[in-house]
Amino acid sequence: MGKIKRVLTIPAALAVLAVMYLVVRIGASAMQGYSWQEMDWQQRGTTSIADFFKASDIGKRDVAKAGKDCVEYYAYKDGLPVKTVCPR
Structure with missing residues (x-):
């Protein structure tokens, strides 16, 4: 019985870690405060679950482009x- 218990403990621990990771990513994405429409990073017209998860890695800053006040969304990892x- 002890061996079976050990064999089942490893997958259970991995499943718990995976769930914890997802909870942290969901929380980080939700805390950014972006609307569902803002999270359409490729501007396809729809927001996917992948776009939602990517929100935790994206910041927001005001910029001026061609004399207009615009909002730029940038990657935290490199600032690009x-x-x-921009407003129409």
Whole structure:
């Protein structure tokens, strides 16, 4: 019985770690405060679950482009723009 218990403990521990990771990523994405429409990072017209998870790695800053006040979304890892939204 002890061997079977050990064999089942490893997958259970891995499952718990996976669930904990997902909870942390969901929390980090939700705490960014982006609307569902803002999270359409590729500007396809729809927001996917992958876009939602990516939100935890994306920041938001005000920029000026062509004399307009715009919002630029950028990757935390390198500061490069992901997308820029300007008023029409």
